Amino acid sequence: MASPTVSIDNAKCVLVIGATSGIGRALALAIAELPSRPTVIAAGRRQDRLDELKAKKLETVQIDVAADLTTLKKTVDSLVAQYPDLDAVMFASGIQYQQDFTKEVDLTQVAREINVNYLAVVSLISMFLPHFLKLSADGRPSFIMPVSSGLGLMPSNYVPNYSASKAALTSFAISLRKQLAATNVKILEIIPPLVESELHDEQGTTGHLSNFWMPLDEYTERTMGGLRKGDTRIASGTAEKVLKRYQDAGLCDIYPIPV
Template identity: 70%
Template sequence: MSSTIDHAKCVLVIGATSGIGRHLALALANLPSRPTVIAAGRRVERLKELETTNGLKTAQIDVAADGKVLKETVDGLIAQYPDLDAVVIASGIQYQFDFLKPETINLDNVAREFNVNYIAVVTLISLFMPHFLKLSEQGRPSFVIPITSGLALMPFPTVPNYSASKAALRSFSISLRDQLKDTKVKVIEILPPLVESELHDEQGTTPMLSKFWMPLDEYTEKTMAGLRKGDEQVAVGTADVVLKRFKGLDTSFQTALTFGDK
């Protein structure tokens, strides 16, 4: 029987102070297996609320920090929680860019968005990998769970860099899963549709998008069902519709090499 999130003993959710990350952290803590859940993020007051009100463990993490700081943070977490066997990376930022008005393009935001949504995630996964591979050698399963987006499959024009960053993370996740196929480290990609989120508040798009987005409670329930089922790609709503269009594509490297020979 394949391992599912129900087998996890200790789950770290990075980006747990709001939105999808917060709701998943709370749902994971309520699994019948009762894993230890560590909610991580930047906002201290929200972490304190998760700890005092909801009984979660907490850790302050800024994914935009440099690699040295992230390594110290990861090493400290592993030392404090040696049973840590799952990491959900839900942190992310989103900006709008209009290249019809190139004078408005903030290149610092382009770099920051790609760093938070992709480079930081890859960095964190690489830092946790020695620990997870050690668990694999001991016969224990572990779980790497990056959150991409339905926009990784079908980009939205007003958020081109966000869409590209999520597409990069999806591509990385597919490659990582193939590299780890002979280990007990399981890579699970979560692909949300448009979901109720504070992500859109700064852009002023919440009033418009709230007419179309999936409520967080509904999204969380459906995503948890996929995680408990053991799906390697957990997509719901419109993201699931788009993903199904790709189901016939073989993402194996043998097929890629075959295509390359033509």
């Protein structure tokens, strides 16, 4: 008999970091509606948005992923203490800036993009892992779900640093999955295409990009399907096409360096 699929349906308590808008908000609400009815903790910076989600019966916590490491560690320790059944974390927060390196570039924006989109995610994963490894030792599955981007596989010259930050996250997810292969900690990388989102409002590109992006409702439905199947890489639209090219070329695997 085949082993039962281990998927988001097995999660008891899901933390969604970056749940106050866009993909994070939509997936947090969809996960809360799963038949298994997990506890969903919506995390983000904007308290007014968190209040809206609390009114929808989600747990909430205010988190700024750009905070210093000491603050982040205190937040993680507090969450694990308050929610001992926490067994899934989605990292959906992200920022994006357009940059033209033929002109003067705001290096503060470059650093902030790398910090929020990559370094903060790696730091938080390392802080949650001891708890997840304890669950693993008890035979319980847990889930780390970084939200990368199709631009991490095929970059855009309009957002070069954003693309690079997401490429780093994809590379890290591949390596981490290999390191945790003998445990019950599952790495489910979510790889969106261009999706309807407030991410583009600050740059004034929403009007143009709305002609090309995938509607958020459609994207949410497709991604939830992948999460419920337990897919290790969940891509759709153009990101799915690019991912297939990478997989066919063997570029989503670990380089075979002997230890």
